[in-house]
Amino acid sequence: MNNSKRLLAGPYLLWMTGFIIIPLILILYYGLTDRNGAFTLANITAISTPEHMKALWLSLVLSFVSTVICLVLAYPLAMILRHRGVGQKSFIVFIFILPMWMNFLLRTLAWQTLLEKNGVINGILTMLHLPSQSLINTPGAIIFGMVYNFLPFMVLPVYNVLCKIDDNTINAARDLGASPFQTLIRIWLPLSFPGIVSGITMVFVPALTTFVISNLLGGSKILLIGNVIEQEFMKGSNWHQGSGLSLVLMIFILISMALIAKYDKNGEGSAF
Amino acid sequence: MARLNCYILTGSTGRPRQSGYLPGLLRQHYIPQEEHKMNKPLIDLVNISKSFDGTLVLDDLNLSVKENTFVTLLGPSGCGKTTTLRIIGGFETADTGSVIFEGEDISKLPPNKRQLNTVFQKYALFSHMNIAENIAFGLKIKGKSRAYIDDKIRYALRLVNLDGFEKRSVDSLSGGQQQRIAIARAIVNEPRVLLLDEPLGALDLKLRQDMQYELIRLKNELGITFIYVTHDQEEALTMSDTIVVMNQGYIQQMGSPEQIYNEPENAFVADFIGESNIVPGIMLRDELVEIFGARFDCVDKGFGNNTPVDVVIRPEDIDLVEPEKGTLRGVCTHLIFKGVHYEMEVTTPDGFEWLVHSTDLCPVGKEVGIHVDPFDIQIMNKPASEDEEAVGVNE
Secondary structure, three states, rough: OHHHHHHHHHHHHHHHHHHHHHHHHHHHHHHOOOOEEEEEEOOHHHOOOOOHHHHHHHHHHHHHHHHHHHHHHHOOOOOOOOHHOOHHHHHHHHHHHHHHEEEEEEEEHHHHHHHHHOOHHHHHHHHHHOOOOOOOOOOHHHHHHHHHHHHHHHHHHHHHHHHOOOOHHHHHHHHHOOHHHHHHHHHHHEEEEEEHHHHHHHHHHHHOOOOOOHHHHOOOOOOHHHHHHHHHOOOOOOOHHHHHHHHHHHHHHHHHHHHHHHOOOOOOOOOH | HHHHHHHHHHHHHOOOOOOOOOOOHHHHHHHOOOOOOOOEEEEEEEEEEEEEOOOEEEEEEEEEOOOOOOEEEEEOOOOOOHHHHHHHHHHOOOOOOEEOOOOOOOOOHHHHHOEEEOOOOOOOOOOOOEEEHHHHHHHHOOOOOHHHHHHHHHHHHOOOOOOOOOOOHHHHOHHHHHHHHHHHOOOOOOOOOOEEEEEOOOOOHHHHHHHHHHHHHHHHHOOOEEEEEEOOHHHHHHOOOEEEEOOOEEEEEEEEEEHHHOOOHHHHHHHOOOOOOOEEEEEOOOOOOEEEOOOOOOOOOOOOOOOOEEEEHHHHHHEEEEEHHEEEEEEEEEEEEEEEEEEEEEEOOOOOOOEEEEEEOOOOEEEEEEEEOOOEEEEEEEEOOOHHOOOOOOO
8 A cells, every 4th residue: 555655656756856856956056156167156146236136126026016916906806706606707717717728928929019119009099199108118018917917826716715715704704793894804804815825926926037028028128037047048158147046036935935924824825 | 291391301311411510400490481581572574575586485474583582493494494594684685574673674784783693504613713712703893892802702601611712723623612602702792682593403413402401501591582593393392482383485383382293283384393193084073073984082173064174193192002992993014113112103994004102012913993182183274275285374
């Protein structure tokens, strides 16, 4: 019995070793060595250059803002969904997931076309004799791209956890004298916290590391930490520098996850 | 009265109790028997109708609940009893009609503005709070002082025999304990009325019986009105001052447990409350009924002469006697030992199988006589059609 269980675990162990542990070790190796293979911390400390600090800071700010916007949009939606009939529920969830069936790059490219200087939106504005706006290549465009792409990852976990809350728990709170607002603050929010935490994780982490969205919607002027790392690998061919910065980014993600986990008593939603 | 004694017996069969606060002898005291302090009506339901997706669940229901009584809404699932409770609690709005609380129409008030509290079927405790926080919830909302709340928590936990549970988490409690916390959480708010929606439904038999006595004790100690919903007729008979039997959105009969059991008004009530033999009969004249050609003396009057009626005879009211001494003759065809009594079936020549409960054994195949005392025979009007069986008697 025990042996067969171990046998079953084999493929997963192999997978984890080959695709998770070894790559991590490689990143660690590259990050802590220079081109000659000698140990160095220079790749890590490279983050302190003004250029890199600016990119990291901007990344943190933009991902934070996107995550907050996603949460603010997703929670009421998940709340509405929860109170719909079964048929309606699955249809609306389906509509929200539908874009995810299309290629991520394609969707973001489509927004590039829409937001461009001579793009669809500005075309419509000109037709209405309104001044055309510079939409693309702004931090706003990047936030928009992040929210657009990552919103479903916030809606689904929050919606799932809301569905698990029993109607009578809410009725009990109302019965004991709580107003709708008090019920939201004291019952809905605390009980849905695990879903909120996993939603935040699923939006904040990819937003912090993205380089595609910022490449396509932010242009070359706005550099996020993801773009910096990408350039080290692709253009500069400096794997050591890229790995070092990746390690720094990982530390920042670990810190933010730890902060979230601290407030997640049940530990259901945390990434650990 | 024989039936009532029977329940006292089942309550003191010597099983180990979780807590020894209620000595066996004392329990008789908690069997509802006196109709004291039942004053003015506290809640009136007036012409309540409610339908879900076009299906009528409650049809023009009228119900008056007096202060300081234990009222049970009893009926099979889908009879509208839970909907009635939810309308009183404010979780459901009636399509028509109104809910009157002490002369005031509260139909439009949200649940948090009503002076009543509910104990839900599956406890509905707040899993993100500990026991003390759960109990304190209603009081904190009302802005009571810390000292007052602490006092109340201790008092409530003592009342439900869970002293010292303040810091425990909800998950660490058994079903019975959770249910008692749910009750504690409701009563600290000093509601005028406590609504209970099948609160013992999820508990096992012994725990359920213990909780029944505990609820009766609480009702007597707190002096608040209980409105209790259940489909369990034994539970209803044990605890209630008044039982409201419901079926298909109508009230079938309303009365004390003794009235409901001994004088069911129609076949549904007779059949739903305990086991019974319901046989067709002809009321020859006052106090004389003919069943399968045999004449039985009874005590009912006013049905007219030669009127077809339904006759209800409880299985424990049938005396098996020597064949020549019985009003009817039959052969015992079934025998099962049930513990307190034997359950037998006696088939009479017309083919009817009489259900008989007796502590005396009658072997299968033996010919016996059936005798019933006049006051054990309950006569009911025959329903004019099948549909009428569901029609209410409250209008």
